[in-house]
Amino acid sequence: MAMEVEEMEKARIRKRPRLGWDVAPSRPEAQRALVTSRRSSPPKRDDDHEGHYVFNLGENLTPRYKILSKMGEGTFGRVLECWDRQNREYVAIKVVRSIRKYRDAAMIEVDVLEHLAKNDKGTSHFVQIRNWFDYRNHICIIWGTNSGMTMKMLGMVQRGSSDETHFRCLPKSSAIKLIDFGSTAFDNQNHSSxxxxxxxxxxxxxxxxxxxxxxxxxxxxxxxxxxxxxxxxxxxxxxxxxxxxxxxxxxxxxxxxxxxxxxxxxxxxxxxxxxxxxxxxxxxxxxxxxxxxxxxxxxxxxxxxxxxxxxxxxxxxxxxxxxxxxxxxxxxxxxxxxxxxxxxxxxx
CATH class of the missing domain: 1.10.510.10 (Transferase(Phosphotransferase) domain 1)
Structure with missing residues (x-):
């Protein structure tokens, strides 16, 4: 456990310095504290009434990923900051609600992102997933956290936040990527009206x-x-x-x-x-x-x-x-x- 914490701290030091526009709001010390847990998955719980995955900080999302914080929440699900024990790095995982239409949309998003990555010409003008998996009826899509992605880039906007807030928080960099392909349709698929x-x-x-x-x-x-x-x-x-x-x-x-x-x-x-x-x-x-x-x-x-x-x-x-x-x-x-x-x- 001590070795794992040391690895996590080293990775945090290697991360790019956070700019003013992407610093997360300060959280109470008790909320930031990590809960010591084993590498096994937590006991299975019921989802909340909206189909969101219920978790505690410090628990595992499969034995590979340790949950460190909630980065955001939106219509499709929640984004969690996790520690990847296998690759020794921080990742952002979009945990989609366990509702059929959101699961279906998430799988379309995975298909689209994989198709785009396959045909990428090296420009990388769209966000690229690391991997995905199905965990307790939740589609989980993985991105790296050191790519400058925020909740907005992950297609997640905190409820109650305003357009003014998002525009004030836009980065000075013009390196913009296309994101959130959950509603994308291929030509050969049935199209909603x-x-x-x-x-x-x-x-x-x-x-x-x-x-x-x-x-x-x-x-x-x-x-x-x-x-x-x-x-x-x-x-x-x-x-x-x-x-x-x-x-x-x-x-x-x-x-x-x-x-x-x-x-x-x-x-x-x-x-x-x-x-x-x-x-x-x-x-x-x-x-x-x-x-x-x-x-x-x-x-x-x-x-x-x-x-x-x-x-x-x-x-x-x-x-x-x-x-x-x-x-x-x-x-x-x-x-x-x-x-x-x-x-x-x-x-x-």
């Missing part, structure tokens, strides 16, 4: 027109605006309000998309192609939430100076209603905002 996180959901999904790669570019556009302003562009949880927000920021929806909307989306419109707004609003608060939004260029100009015109131009391309007219990923990367960020001037 509803995809994407609500705030980043493309109009073709809401209208029931089907979806493909362009819906991800819409999401990228929404995320870029959020990075710019510090808050989500479309803060809504209801389809009609969401469409009204889109029209407020981007102008009217195209008639040809409205005419093709499925039966479930027809209720959002009246008189053929007119959005049933504000008549169909569920509350006055909803109407006010839509009214406070501004046009896209005005939103961008409030936060960006030198490159605001090129950024607004690119965002307009990413947020085209019609997915066939939306910028592709390659077109977006070749846009002047990325290639010549200070050369595109305001239109005369």
């Amino acid at each position: 509803i995809v994407s996180t609500r705030h980043y959901r493309a109009p073709e999904i809401i209208l029931g027109l089907g979806w493909s790669y362009p819906c991800d570019l819409w999401s990228v556009g929404c995320i870029l605006i959020e990075l710019c302003t510090g808050e989500a562009l479309f803060q809504t949880h209801e389809n009609l309000e969401h469409l009204a927000m889109m029209e407020r920021v981007l102008g009217p929806l195209p008639e040809h998309m409205i005419r093709r909307a499925n039966r479930g989306a027809e209720k959002y419109f009246r008189r053929g192609s007119r959005l049933n707004w504000p008549e169909g609003a569920v509350s006055r608060e909803s109407i006010r939430a839509v009214r406070k939004l501004d046009r896209l260029k005005n939103i961008v100009s409030q936060y960006v100076e030198s490159s605001r015109y090129s950024l607004a131009d690119m965002l307009e391309g990413l947020l085209k209603y019609d997915p066939s007219e939306r910028l592709t990923a390659r077109q977006a990367l070749n846009h002047p905002f990325f290639r010549f960020p200070r050369t595109l001037q305001a239109p005369s």
Whole structure:
């Protein structure tokens, strides 16, 4: 036991110094203390009412991994900092909830990450797993902790934390990796009709027109605006309000998309192609939430100076209603905002 503690302390010394943005909140001394335990797994316990794995600090997650701290918690599960006895290093283990849909999503994430790693060209622009295993009905995915990953990178956000907190904690480094592939779908798999996180959901999904790669570019556009302003562009949880927000920021929806909307989306419109707004609003608060939004260029100009015109131009391309007219990923990367960020001037 003494030898193991010594190895752990040496590994901690070798770890990179923590920067201000990724220092975990201080914990009470009693919580930081490690519980002495044998290398055997603890007695089997029932999961909590949400399907999370129940543990104590200092216990083992299989005989190989010793639990040191909880790094974060989110919808899919919890991330634990553990000591890997075999490789003598610290690792982060995402322990997924023991609920079928989350287990299935975790296995898709494993498949995607393994597929990406197999086809990696050496750029490593995505997080790479060390390994995974199934422990007491919990899928466990392993990453190294010395790669600069935080709870945000692991797809885990503490409940009650705000967007403002996350943006203040962003690292100064621009070495960004893609993470959280739990909702990824392969072309040859059955596709759900509803995809994407609500705030980043493309109009073709809401209208029931089907979806493909362009819906991800819409999401990228929404995320870029959020990075710019510090808050989500479309803060809504209801389809009609969401469409009204889109029209407020981007102008009217195209008639040809409205005419093709499925039966479930027809209720959002009246008189053929007119959005049933504000008549169909569920509350006055909803109407006010839509009214406070501004046009896209005005939103961008409030936060960006030198490159605001090129950024607004690119965002307009990413947020085209019609997915066939939306910028592709390659077109977006070749846009002047990325290639010549200070050369595109305001239109005369």
